[in-house]
Amino acid sequence: MRFIVVPGNGGCGVDTMSANWYGWFHDAITSRGHSCLVPNWPDPYCCKRSIWEPFILNDLALGPDDVVVGHSSGALLAMRLLEGERKIKGAVLVACAHTDLGDENEKASEYFDLPWQFDKMRNNADWVVQFHSSDDHLIPVAEGRFVASEIEKGSGNAEYCYRELEGEGHFFRPCEEIMKEIDKRTGGREEE
Template sequence: MRVVIIPGMGCTPVHSSNWYSWLQTEIGNRPDRFSECVLCEFPDPHACKESVWIPFVENEIGLDDSTVVVGHSSGAACVMRLLERRPRSSPLRGAILVAAAHTDMGDADERRSEYFSRPWDWTKLKEGATQIHQFHGTEDYLIPVAEGRHVAEMLEGDNFEYDEMPGHTHFFRPFQQLLDVIDRRF
């Protein structure tokens, strides 16, 4: 199994942003379970346009049915669009959404990212991974908790779990619950 981390908008250099390197190190400490953890610079890191990021993930990084993708903020929107595109016969092993939104929240940068330009296909999205887990902080000042709750409501089902984290903001620091979910579910 492999893990792919998809960062948020503006998270460059990616290795010194948020919790990404911490997670890569922790996954690397589990060689009996994970073959690799991909953490790399993304093209167009300040706009993170869907038209750039989706082909990059699919063609340069590569995904298969043994992949767990972890997306943070705009990276979570990218993961959601990737899940919509997965063939029903070959879902990803898992997806973890950290601070996910379903609208551009009136933000021009989010609007330009292209992820929110059309309705979500929640049925396809749910079928795009064997297991989906979502985290959202109740004190997130960038993506209101109502956004996360709506995503959770739409993804509700047998393969989905939602953790609403009291007192957490936009998850800029490592949080043990993320690693616990990976250890428990994957």
Template sequence: MSLTEASKIKAIIVPGNGCDDVRDSVFYDWLAQRIRPLFPGGVILRDFPDPYVARESIWIPFILNELGCDENTVLIGHSSGASAIMRLLEYHKVLGAVLISAALTDQGIENERASGYYSRPWQWSAMTKNAKFIIQISSEDDHLVPIDEQRTVAKGLGGDVEYVEFKDMGHFLMSEVPQIAQVIERKMKTLE
């Protein structure tokens, strides 16, 4: 990677639904501050439109057009944010993606169904072709996204995903998650 290309690398943090103030939601602001030195192009953490349903038809254009997602972007998504990233990756190239608590189905929840992410089959091979790397972070005791779903996402992505599974991190609803930062830091150092 050339010095010019490296200077453009940025990260976009895509929150889970229900976050109408992302700077005051779980680990997002803490993570943005922690990983900022790794991204010369900046770390983007902004409130998303439609925060409670997180509709694909609203979030994907927002990520692309408003936040400027491109081939120099690392997308970091949590929960519904991970689902948004997976759908975005089916048609758009990025540098990389970090999927935290990635769901496979709407789990019978009407609000999740209304988002639109789970209405059709996932295009796993397109996702892996459109990102230079994908990291998936899961926890065995996640009470919102069953671990079997998260493992199925990893199988769908195949050998092209780096899968990290914790035993006791739940749905990653803490204000600080050093383990996530460490995984991102390690990966970004391999790109230098």
């Protein structure tokens, strides 16, 4: 299984391995026998959908054995991918939103140009796990709760889990709960 880390905006994709918890995640997931891409992303300050979606689909060759791990703006990309036609193994949504929160840079990212198709987000993956922290100072927990309630109502066969944590803020540091949920779905180690 291959994991692809999609960072948040603001330059996190310039040196993705050194930003936030992405390097830690890479080490944790590869120690379990999986492969993991933590690429530097084009357009890391705005994270435009018109640039990021072709990058993950074509340059990184997103496929059916991949898990997309999206944080903040990266979670928005993961959500748009779940609406599409390409099948993936799973998605981890960390600190996602459904509105641009009145932020011009978020609005410019193009993820909010079309209505969300929450009803489709359980069609193209085996499982989806979403995390939000009650004390997130950048994306209010109400945003995450709304996304969770809409995805839960959707059709499709993907197993869906929403985990609301406390004390994680905007998830700028490693979070063991993310690994625990992934381990539940992957058995902890890649099959030999």
